[in-house]
Amino acid sequence: MPHAAVPRPAFPSRTTAAVAARATDLSKVYGQGETQVVALDAVSVDFRQAQFTAIMGPSGSGKSTLMHCMAGLDAISGGSARIGDVELTGLKDKKLTQLRRDKIGFIFQAFNLLPTLTALENITLPMDIAGRRVDQEWVGRVVETVGLSGRLSHRPAQLSGGQQQRVAVARALAAQPEIIFADEPTGNLDSRSGAEVLGFLRESVRAMDQTVVMVTHDPVAAAYADRVVFLADGRIVDELAEPTADSVLDRMRRFETAGRTS
Numbered sequence: 001m002p003h004a005a006v007p008r009p010a011f012p013s014r015t016t017a018a019v020a021a022r023a024t025d026l027s028k029v030y031g032q033g034e035t036q037v038v039a040l041d042a043v044s045v046d047f048r049q050a051q052f053t054a055i056m057g058p059s060g061s062g063k064s065t066l067m068h069c070m071a072g073l074d075a076i077s078g079g080s081a082r083i084g085d086v087e088l089t090g091l092k093d094k095k096l097t098q099l100r101r102d103k104i105g106f107i108f109q110a111f112n113l114l115p116t117l118t119a120l121e122n123i124t125l126p127m128d129i130a131g132r133r134v135d136q137e138w139v140g141r142v143v144e145t146v147g148l149s150g151r152l153s154h155r156p157a158q159l160s161g162g163q164q165q166r167v168a169v170a171r172a173l174a175a176q177p178e179i180i181f182a183d184e185p186t187g188n189l190d191s192r193s194g195a196e197v198l199g200f201l202r203e204s205v206r207a208m209d210q211t212v213v214m215v216t217h218d219p220v221a222a223a224y225a226d227r228v229v230f231l232a233d234g235r236i237v238d239e240l241a242e243p244t245a246d247s248v249l250d251r252m253r254r255f256e257t258a259g260r261t262s
């Protein structure tokens, strides 16, 4: 399609940008009776398009549960979870699978690469499975941006941890999902590889209008985001815009103090 003459619309303003995903009074309860755990307690949050959000909070506060519920990997107990305009609850299995495949990228802490496939085959696998045409130009751009151009024919065992995670990031981006959820994507990486992956995620938001939601424990990692949402006991307890490592750390310290005195 010849579209070179049509100028791309300007960046959506960060205040009016469309909502890529939205939780409204989202609840998630595991188990029953005595063993019941309220993992999410009426969480309401918007993830706007072309925004990079970090999710932080103590272990067990519900971060992974929130990501899984929003990505349609886990059923919710109450409220609503939407991707774009689509309500996840009530979707038939087939439609949910399609939505996950076409609109959502998920980066797991353990890269989940297939060992027998090369880096490039891993990156295009979701599209190959879906029978979707691979947009070579886009994949080329993604591969170049993550700095994997010289490693495409390597298998995961021949790549460093940072390179493997970059393959996982490229795989999530290659299919051009509406939103990427990343659950501690740098948890297993040394600081240099971690910085590469974070820099790339941020770049994908700036340059490609990607929407990214990332769980992290690390204030330095959170500082790559546009905004930090803090969870505690399954609730959103605070939010921080334009975070720096210092401002995040400061906020975390305040929670600890509040927790001790209550």
Ligand SMILES: Nc1ncnc2c1ncn2[C@@H]1O[C@H](COP(=O)(O)OP(=O)(O)OP(=O)(O)O)[C@@H](O)[C@H]1O
Pocket: 030, 031, 037, 038, 039, 057, 058, 059, 060, 061, 062, 063, 064, 065, 066
């Ligand atoms: N499948 C499950 N069955 C029962 N309880 C669960 C299940 N998954 C999570 N939980 C509970 O729900 C709560 C939230 O767990 P979640 O994994 O979302 O925490 P998290 O914030 O991601 O923690 P971490 O930082 O340790 O990864 C915890 O109390 C946990 O024990």
Ligand SMILES: [Mg+2]
Pocket: 063, 064, 065
């Ligand atoms: Mg978790």
